[in-house]
Amino acid sequence: MNDATRPVQAAEEAEIDLGLLIAQLWAGRTWIVGFMTGAAFLALAHLVNTPPTYEADALLQLEAKAGSMALPEAFSAIAEIEPQSATEVEILRSRFVLGEAVAGTHLDWRAVPVRLPILGHAVASGRLPLPDLDTLSAYDRGDARIRLDMLEVPPEWINRKIRLTAEGEGHFTLRLPDDSLAEGRVGVPLSLPGKGFGLRIGELEGPAGRAFVILQRDETEAIRSLRQRLSVAERGRGSSILEVSLTGADPDELQRTLGAVTEAYLRQNMSRSAAEAQSSLDFIERQLPEARAAVTKAEERLNAYRQAQQAIDLGFEGQSLLTQIAAAETELRQLAAEEEDLAERYTKQHPVYQKLLSARARLEERLASLRRETTELPETQREVFNLTRDLEVAQQVYLQLLNRAQELSVLKASTLGNVRIVDTARTEPAPIAPRRGRVLALALLLGALGGAGFVLGRHWLRRGVRGAEEIDRMGLPVFATVLFAPSIACNHRQKGALPILAVTDPEALTIEGIRSLRTSLHFGMLDAQSRSIAFTSSAPEAGKSFLAVNLAVVAADAGQRVCLIDADLRRGRIRRYFGVGKDEPGLSSYLAGDAALDDLLRPTQIPGLAVMTSGRYPPNPSELLMRPALSQLLTELDRRFDLTIVDAPPALAVTDPVVIGRAVGATIAVVRHDVTTPSEIEALIRQLKGAGVKPAGAVLNAYRPEVGRDAYGYGYGYHYQYSYQSRAKD
Template identity: 85%
Template sequence: MTDTSRPAQAAEEDEIDLGLLMAQLWAGRNWIAGATTAAAFLALAYLVNTPPTYRADALLQLEAKSGSMALPQALSAMAEIEPQSATEVEILRSRFVLGEAVAGTHLDWRAAPVRLPLLGQAVASGRLPLPDLDVLTAYDRGDARIRLDMLEVPPEWIGEEIRVTAGEGGRFTLRLPDESLAEGAVGVPLSLPGQGFGLRIGALEGAPGREFVILQRDETQAIQSLRGRVSVAERGRGSSILEVSLTGEDPAELQRTLGAITEAYLRQNMSRSAAEAQSSLDFIERQLPEARAAVTKAEEQLNAYRQAQQAIDLGFEGQSLLTQIAAAEAELRQLAAEEEDLAERYTQQHPVYQKLLSARTRLEERLAALRRETTELPETQREVFNLTRDLEVAQQVYLQLLNRAQELSVLKASTLGNVRIIDSARTEPLPIAPRRGRVLALALLLGALGGAGFVLGRHWLRRGVRGAEEIDRMGLPVFATVLYAPAVAGNRRRKGTLPILALTEPDAVAVEGIRSLRTSLHFGMLDAQSRSIAFTSSAPEAGKSFLAVNLAVVAADAGQRVCLVDADLRRGRIRQYFRVGKGEPGLSDYLAGEAALEDLLRPTPIPGLRVMTTGRYPPNPSELLMRPALSELVAELDRRFDLTIFDAPPALAVTDPVVIGRAVGATIAVVRHDVTTTGEVEALLRQLQGAGVKPAGAVLNAYKPEAGRGPYGYGYGYGYRYQYSYRPQARD
């Protein structure tokens, strides 16, 4: 039966039952609510103890600049380069720029009041009052302020704290890193030349005894810290607008620092432009003498030839050819510039591009024809023509270089860069963090998810039996389902007398389940050879003793003669229900032959019910139970009573239940709902059946409808152990 049912069971477990999932979450609502509350409390503590973070921003515009200032004006216009935003972002975040800001605003200085550990922000903000105790005088309560005007420390004191203690009348005391003390006054420079230390405190507010910390940080660390708070991004792709932002706790310090960063970046950009202009100017000034020499040389060659050949000018025809050739060359240069622009937008097959190529071809043909006409001039005019043309070219180059030199001189004098500040640094009035609503919402969400994960994870890890149908699928009939009784919760760990639910709350639903068990056993044992039963389980704390005691009471109430035997010779507790002393004789004494049965059957307040306790715990309980006296005891009790109930120990812990099961008429397995796993039940069956004991059935104990496969969900658990030890008692 077990093998044939496993595929169906596996298929059922593979399916996700959303209804059951929701029921499990609903049953674990207390865990989820607790986790959510704890997360909300932690979020509130975080918000109270976290200083607000502000943000300052500024906007910069990057303008296009010429790619080579040394080129003539016509070529410089063609070589304009769009600003590279990524490059400028890295320059803004460089040590060169940030280092100037650190030095200008003294960000490598740290001067702040001492705050209470862990709760310093809550106390300083006034949200958490601090008692006026002498040991707490040093901590800031929101009334301490310090401003540092000058600080100079020796190299070995960089990174070391200097403690300042406020005194009366603007006086203060310093505790230096070498543990020496010094005194000073606000606004008065304090100098220790022998130690290389200098200090001037511009303002100091706080009650006498308040302490402050002054620190000179390493410049590299200060730059790295500032870089971590600076963010630069281009606002819109290709817009050449950079948005620079800085975050921190002090709004005034943020605006001042960001302003210093933008000014330092602007200065380096201007100096870079001035340096570039100077470099180009130097290059042009080196070329001017050569250009002047070329003009002089061309003039001398032309004059010399004229004097030698007695030629005065080119004549009308030569002058006309010279003018036409110069005009054609100028048009070709213009078409070349237009072609570069068209090549970025069109292919060579585009009609506009083809039109330009056709015009260039016609100009080149015309220029070639004009140059051929020059060859038809007389030799004297042809040579004068060439020399005159060389002179005009040299003069044009010289004039362009001279004009560019004047432009660069003006540019250098103005020192204008290609960066413009659009919006100066300004701090937003409201803090950007922590965002209270978002933090609380996220904390509540994470708390709820964490609680739900805990509930579902606990269910997934334990996988206890959650319904009688799971026991039925293993081939073990369920005689009864006993509901969970909160009144007897924790009896396992309780000392002293234990209550009997059938007597204290006879109308409880759990007692009704035990009455149902009594009825099932009455009809199920009609053909049994013995009217004795034994309760066992796979592990401790399944509720065997609870069922055995209450079943004995309800059976006696029904008019039956009942004997309750505590067969757990290791940790039996039946005696606690009936106020029997721990050292009183019992089953172990009978099996050892040291006491008569009449002396061991103790009367109880319930008519028809007798009890036999364990007696003193023996050192060899299994060997003692294997004696023939156990079978003789069962037979004798069958003659005297209508029902005999044995409370046996767990079967997976010891072998005693196997021995007892072979002597009694029926063995009943007690399965605790949501605690005993299906694997434990299967192991229990194999343990008993392997020894020749066939369990008659099972009882599902401590069933909680809200934790089963009902509409109420999941969510109850017990801790238990397989360890089942005892401490043997020495016999007298």
């Protein structure tokens, strides 16, 4: 072995071994099932303690016209309104509409029974019984009900709770926010004028002692709460159908509240349409007197001129020109309206558009020609012509305003708005939440993912040695790989005697690995100065004592004379394999000079095997081991036995293995598969080499092909506390 410790080489490529992941998950299936069970339990607790959520819905239609009443063509042109769904959605969710619904249904009042904290719904629904104790009499058990008919509180009591306690036979007691008390009776108004408080309870059910909470919420908060539960969306793009839904725990309250919201929106829409018509009507009515005055003035001027000039009428030629000019101007106005419509669909180069322009040019040319002809009339007829034309224009304007005023009056009287309720508010009988199947399925899935993440995360955070090749790359030869023994792992923490696997199950595969270790040590120690070996590890729970005991039995079965020594003077365990008491003398007594060797070597039921336990735990184990008596002991044992096996403490916990390693012929490191980390092995090698002890090799213990840890419930919660005091209990 090279003197320098070689670090573990990283893999050239970081690849994911799917089979390894599956093996790790299968090994940690107990954890995964535990996580799933815990998640399912939490999901069931959530379902039991979660009140059902219901949903009420309604359907609204936005119509293109303000009403369905048959109206004149001119009225239809001004009354047509294109529906704007996005705008109407925001209006429906506005504070104006929702505030009217809150006021109409008293959503700013809150009167509910007091429920047990955390488990209130489970108790109120009867799923969880509650003991009939006086201290718990105030909490609702599903038998309490209250209806509030009137509530008036001063401004400083808004959002402050009023506690009501039922006293039986319709009587109740109130504890007001100022800590004063008041008494009342169901159906009888309770008024405190000095405090600005008024209350009337319409219904109160529950035994004496049941408590209720009454609260006047701030209007803004009530509107905000209603808006959070309200959902408005257009059903299909461009359909002008609005689907309105409201969620909550009380089906009756949902239907009543959503109905109030839709009715408030409908009234708002109708008032908005009526307001638009009224605004236009007011404007036209302000213009009518001026138009009437203009007609009167035009008539007076025409009559005055006729009387002054003795002119009676225009004559045939003048009347004909007047009629033709009026007809031409009317046609031009019609063409102008048609041009606006064509401009939205065609360009000016389109034949249809060009045809209209040609017709307009001809009319304008004809109108100009007719106006030139009027200049050829006699002066008297020309003046009469102009005055007559002014009168006709004034009369036409007045008649149009008068007709529009009549149309708007009809519109105002017949306003229906452009909204129609298709489906009135109705609550679905089945709750929409919680969905039990989905919640349980999601909980099991999250539990499985959480368990898998825990298993893989723990495996990734605590990555121990996976194979002998990792130890070889550190320059430490591996003498043998010993398989994991489930039966021993399940009993290693039991009190009292421990079983010896080589005796109880000599054909086990684990024992075959120990026989391989025996063979490797036989050939590896041919040139050793001493026939003694010491087992140590980086930390407890690596399996040193297990290997030492079973190797001693296997070697003795092969005909060798074997001595097994427990050199762990702090927490020795060898005695438990052979039924020796904790207070029996052992190695500590020999090193202290209190007992002879022959008195400490205990024969066992295995022929050829003798055992020396650790004895009483001394206060100075390191100092005892540093005495020359240890080397003398091993020299004497070499003379009597073919093999001496020493079970030493962990090297990273105490310095005892360094002292023992200088006295024995070889020191072997025990590495637990998937538990002992490469850094611990490197620290162990540095610890021994720093004191002049060269580790001869290593044993990969408790190897499991499936890699996953804790597959058989074996805990690896090791620590480094090695106390000098003896334990009260073993």
